[in-house]
Amino acid sequence: MPGSTPETPINCDVDFDSSNVAGKTAVVTGGANGLGEAYVRALHAAKANVFIGDMNQEDGGKLASELTGTQFIKCDVTKWEDQLRLFQEAEAKAGKIHYVVANAGIASNDDVFSFDGPDSTPTEPRLNIIDVNMRGVLYTVKLAMHYFIKLNGKTPSPSQVDTCLILIGSGAAFLDVPRGPQYSGTKWGIRGVMHSLRRTAHFYGSRVNMLSPWYGTLTPSLTPHDPNWSRYVRTKILTEASFDHVENCGVQMATTQDAGQALLRLLSDTSINGRSLFISPRKWAPRGYLDLNVDEYPGNDLVEEIQADQLRSAPVDLRLFIEKGSKYTMQR
Ligand SMILES: NC(=O)c1ccc[n+]([C@@H]2O[C@H](COP(=O)([O-])OP(=O)(O)OC[C@H]3O[C@@H](n4cnc5c(N)ncnc54)[C@H](O)[C@@H]3O)[C@@H](O)[C@H]2O)c1
Numbered sequence: 001m002p003g004s005t006p007e008t009p010i011n012c013d014v015d016f017d018s019s020n021v022a023g024k025t026a027v028v029t030g031g032a033n034g035l036g037e038a039y040v041r042a043l044h045a046a047k048a049n050v051f052i053g054d055m056n057q058e059d060g061g062k063l064a065s066e067l068t069g070t071q072f073i074k075c076d077v078t079k080w081e082d083q084l085r086l087f088q089e090a091e092a093k094a095g096k097i098h099y100v101v102a103n104a105g106i107a108s109n110d111d112v113f114s115f116d117g118p119d120s121t122p123t124e125p126r127l128n129i130i131d132v133n134m135r136g137v138l139y140t141v142k143l144a145m146h147y148f149i150k151l152n153g154k155t156p157s158p159s160q161v162d163t164c165l166i167l168i169g170s171g172a173a174f175l176d177v178p179r180g181p182q183y184s185g186t187k188w189g190i191r192g193v194m195h196s197l198r199r200t201a202h203f204y205g206s207r208v209n210m211l212s213p214w215y216g217t218l219t220p221s222l223t224p225h226d227p228n229w230s231r232y233v234r235t236k237i238l239t240e241a242s243f244d245h246v247e248n249c250g251v252q253m254a255t256t257q258d259a260g261q262a263l264l265r266l267l268s269d270t271s272i273n274g275r276s277l278f279i280s281p282r283k284w285a286p287r288g289y290l291d292l293n294v295d296e297y298p299g300n301d302l303v304e305e306i307q308a309d310q311l312r313s314a315p316v317d318l319r320l321f322i323e324k325g326s327k328y329t330m331q332r
Contacts, residue, residue: 009290009291009292009293010265010269010272010275010277010291011291012262012265012277012285012287012289012290012291013285013286013287016264016265016268016269017268018046018264018267018268019046019268020162020267020268020270021043021046021047021048021099021264021267021268022046022047022048023047023048023049024048024049024098024099025048025049025050025051025090025094025095025096025097025098025099026043026048026049026050026051026097026098026099026100026101027050027051027053027086027087027090027097027099027100027101027144028040028043028050028051028052028053028100028101028103029053029054029075029077029083029086029101029102029103029104029136029140030053030054030077030103030104030105031050031052031053031054031060031063031101031103032052032054032055032056032059032060032063032072033054033056033059033235033236034216034218034235034236034237034256035103035168035213035216035235035256035259035279036052036054036101036103036104037059037063037256038218038256038257038259038260039101039103039166039259039260039263040052040063040067040070041067041260042257042259042260042261042263042264043099043260043263043264044067044069044070045260046264046267048098048099049069049070049071049094050067050069050070050071051070051071051072051073051086051089051090051093051094052064052070052071052072052073053073053074053075053077053082053083053086053104054072054074054075054104055074055075055076057072057074060072060074071089071090071093073085073086073089073090077104077132077136077137077139077140078131078132078135078136078139080139083136083139083140083143084143086143087143087146087147091147096147096151096161097144097147097148097151097163098151098161098162098163098164099163099164099165099166099267100140100143100144100147100164100165100166101166101168101263102136102137102140102141102144102165102166102167102168103166103168104132104136104137104140105132105133105136105137105168105170105186105237106128106129106132106133106237107129107180107183107237107238108128108129110125110129110179110180110181110182110183111123111125111126111127111182112125112127112181112182113179113180113181113182127182129182129183129186130182130185130186133182133183133186133187133190134185134186134189134190137167137168137186137190137193138193141165141167141193141197144165145165145197145204145206148163148165148201148204148205148206149204149320151163151205152204152205152206153204153205154203154204154319154320154321155203155319156202156203156205157205160204160205161205162205162206162207162270163204163205163206163207164206164207164208164209164266164267165197165201165206165207165208165209166208166209166210166211166263166266166267167190167193167194167208167209167210167211168190168210168211168212168213169187169190169191169210169211169212169213169276170183170187170212170213171212171213171214171215171278172184172187172188173187173188173190173191173210173212173276174188174191174212174292174294187212190210191210191276191295194208194209194210194274194276194295195274195295198273198274199274199311199316200316200319200320201273202273203319203320204320207270207272207273207274208273208274209266209272209273209274209275209276209277210275210276210277211259211262211263211266211276211277211279211289212276212277212278212279213254213259213278213279214253214254214278214279214280214281215238215243215246215251215253215254216234216235216237216253216254216255216256216259216279217233217234217235217243217253217254217255217256218233218234218235218255218256218257234253235256252281252282252283253281254279254280254281254288254289255282255288257288258279258280258282258287258288258289259279259288259289261287261288261289262277262279262288262289265277265289274295275291275295276291276292276294276295277289277290277291278290278291278292313328314328314329315328
C-alpha cells in the first residue's frame with residue numbers, strides 16, 4: 001500500500017531506541033490526567049517538548065510545572081477556537097509541531113441507548129460523546145495536518161522530517177461493546193479516520209497510527225488476586241464504582257505506563273504507518289501492548305479487489321488535494 005507499512009504485525013516484544021523523539025515537539029489533548037498524562041510523561045522522559053491541551057487547568061497546570069519544558073494551554077477540544085489557540089501557541093513557542101496525540105475523550109451514559117417508556121414521547125438524546133470523541137478529534141486532525149504540511153510541504157522529499165498523528169481508539173474500536181452506541185461509534189469511527197488518512201499522510205512526511213487502550217490503571221504490577229488490587233488508581237474516564245465493578249468481574253487492567261511505552265514504540269519507528277497497537281493487560285502481552293493486526297485483511301483477495309476498486313476513481317497517486325472541477329472529484 002503506498003505510504004503504509006507491510007502487512008505484518010509490529011513486534012512489540014522488543015527493546016527499542018526512542019532517541020529520535022528527543023527535541024521534538026508534541027501536542028497532547030486531554031493530557032492532564034489518566035492515559036493522556038501517561039503519554040505526556042513518556043514523551044517528557046524521552047526528552048520531547050510537550051504542550052498539554054486540556055479543560056482541567058488545575059491538573060494540567062500542576063503536571064506542566066512538575067515536568068520541566070512542558071506547557072499547559074487550557075483547551076476544550078469541542079471548541080475550534082480553543083484548539084486553534086493550542087496549536088498556534090505551541091507553534092509560536094516551539095517553532096515546529098512534530099507529534100500530535102488526539103487523546104481527549106469521554107465515556108458516559110449514552111442517551112441514544114435509552115428507552116423513555118411506552119407512554120412517553122422519546123426525548124432528544126445528548127450527543128456529548130460524539131462532540132468530544134469525534135468532533136473534537138476531527139478538529140485535532142485538521143490542525144495536525146495543517147502544521148505538518150506547513151512544516152514539510154506537500155511533496156515527499158528526503159528533507160521532510162518525521163511527523164506523526166496518534167489517534168486514540170479503545171477496545172471499543174474493534175470489539176462488541178453493548179449499550180454504548182455513541183462511544184463505540186466514535187471509536188470505530190476513529191479507525192475510519194486513520195484508514196482514510198494513512199494512504200496520503202506520507203505526501204507531507206507524516207504517519208498516522210492508533211493506540212487502542214483497554215481499561216487503564218495508573219499502578220503497574222498487581223494482579224486481581226493481590227490484596228491491594230482494589231487500591232489501584234484508575235483513570236477518570238469511568239467512576240470508581242464502575243471500575244470496581246469491572247475489577248470484581250475479574251477483568252485485568254492495562255497500565256497507563258505501558259500505554260506511554262506503546263506511544264514511544266510507534267514514534268520511535270518511523271516506518272510504522274497506518275497501524276494500531278492495543279494497550280493490553282500483561283496477561284496478553286509481555287510489555288502490555290501488542291499489534292492485534294486488525295487493520296488489514298491479509299489473504300482476503302475479495303476485500304483487496306474491492307479496495308482496489310474503491311481507489312480506482314480517486315487514486316492515491318493524485319496526491320493530497322484533488323482540484324475542484326477535476327474529473328476525480330466527487331464534490332458538487
Ligand atoms: N481508561 C480507559 O479505560 C480507556 C479505555 C479505552 C480508551 N480510552 C481512551 O483514552 C482516552 C483517555 O482516557 P482516560 O481514561 O485517560 O480518561 P480520563 O478521564 O482519566 O482523562 C481524560 C482527560 O481528558 C480531558 N478532557 C475531557 N474532555 C475534554 C475536552 N472536551 N477538552 C479537553 N480535554 C478534555 C479531561 O479533563 C482529562 O484530563 C480517551 O480517548 C478514552 O476514550 C480509555
